[in-house]
Amino acid sequence: MSARNMMLQVDDCGGDHCGGSRAPLATPGLFPAEPMPLHRPVMLEEALAGLAVSRGSVEPRVFVDATYGRGGHSSVILQRIRPGDALYALDRDPQACESARQRFGGRADFRIHQRNFAELREWARSENLLVRVSGLLMDLGVSSPQIEQPDRGFSFSSDGPLDMRMNPGEGESAGDWLARASDTEIADVLWRYGQERNSRRIARRIVETRAAEPLRSTIQLAKLIASVPGPRSRSIHPATRSFQAIRMHINGELAALEQALEAVIELLAPGGRLAIISFHSLEDRLVKQYIREHSQTVRDGETLKPWLQRIGRSFPKSSEIEANPRARSAVLRVAEKMRT
Numbered sequence: 001m002s003a004r005n006m007m008l009q010v011d012d013c014g015g016d017h018c019g020g021s022r023a024p025l026a027t028p029g030l031f032p033a034e035p036m037p038l039h040r041p042v043m044l045e046e047a048l049a050g051l052a053v054s055r056g057s058v059e060p061r062v063f064v065d066a067t068y069g070r071g072g073h074s075s076v077i078l079q080r081i082r083p084g085d086a087l088y089a090l091d092r093d094p095q096a097c098e099s100a101r102q103r104f105g106g107r108a109d110f111r112i113h114q115r116n117f118a119e120l121r122e123w124a125r126s127e128n129l130l131v132r133v134s135g136l137l138m139d140l141g142v143s144s145p146q147i148e149q150p151d152r153g154f155s156f157s158s159d160g161p162l163d164m165r166m167n168p169g170e171g172e173s174a175g176d177w178l179a180r181a182s183d184t185e186i187a188d189v190l191w192r193y194g195q196e197r198n199s200r201r202i203a204r205r206i207v208e209t210r211a212a213e214p215l216r217s218t219i220q221l222a223k224l225i226a227s228v229p230g231p232r233s234r235s236i237h238p239a240t241r242s243f244q245a246i247r248m249h250i251n252g253e254l255a256a257l258e259q260a261l262e263a264v265i266e267l268l269a270p271g272g273r274l275a276i277i278s279f280h281s282l283e284d285r286l287v288k289q290y291i292r293e294h295s296q297t298v299r300d301g302e303t304l305k306p307w308l309q310r311i312g313r314s315f316p317k318s319s320e321i322e323a324n325p326r327a328r329s330a331v332l333r334v335a336e337k338m339r340t
């Protein structure tokens, strides 16, 4: 199937692709409250069931939340693990890590590390966690606080610098990339990650405009995109697809996911669970292919020893989508590492 024919899900809520929305977390009394802004965790119970956090075990277990965000999933994992168990959390965003330190820094069974999950294998090796992880969670995409803080530059609903980096200390900002990329490169990104049908026209307009004035702000870019004539969806803001595509490119999101997946088998203990929530069809395709490949028993007539067993795929309930429209493009896939 050509890239152009692939179905792509794009979250069109309020103009940004994101896995959550503002909401109070249901942890009254147990943990310190999370200061605003918050992130409402998507498919919380399904993910926790997928990780088998409540499964009986005599051995102390290790869980890894590779996308801490604002701890929506981590906080409930911490409520349900037993004495002796531990939760390691990662996020590439320094603000997410600072928030985790403030909220759970006092717990001996919790660690937060600012890391890109692309480095999962190296990180796990340095923490002596290879073949020891009972549950690995990845809740992909961006968090509500990232979207809602104008100075992070993810949103076209409020004005901010064109940044879009999850870790502002790493790599090139969206503004710097748009200032130097060729129109072909920009068009390819808009098409590949956003299936923006106007990709070429938008890319040309960016290159023409920047020759006269630098593109510095989110609103400036959103207005430029909206001013380009061409086919439009009536249900989403004209800049939705381009912003999502630029964000995915700037953060190397698919490449990071591919690298993390390569490390999963090495991390998981026998019987350990992998649970991944994705919001974009290209991400979900990578996850699906990875699980399928590693659960194959026969390929080209040859009998294989499968590494994984597929546990299932699920979608948010309609009640969750009603309460949190940003959940609607979510897909959760769960697999278990074979015991022998």
Ligand SMILES: C[S@@+](CC[C@H](N)C(=O)[O-])C[C@H]1O[C@@H](n2cnc3c(N)ncnc32)[C@H](O)[C@@H]1O
Binding pocket: 018, 019, 020, 039, 040, 041, 042, 066, 067, 068, 069, 070, 071, 072, 073, 074, 090, 091, 092, 093, 096, 115, 116, 117, 118, 139, 140, 141, 142, 143, 144, 166, 256, 257
């Ligand atoms: C959808 S949010 C997770 C929300 C979290 N589950 C919660 O309920 O609060 C995704 C988070 O993953 C982080 N993230 C995305 N890609 C990452 C990567 N390659 N490495 C580490 N963290 C990443 C983002 O910075 C963001 O904080």
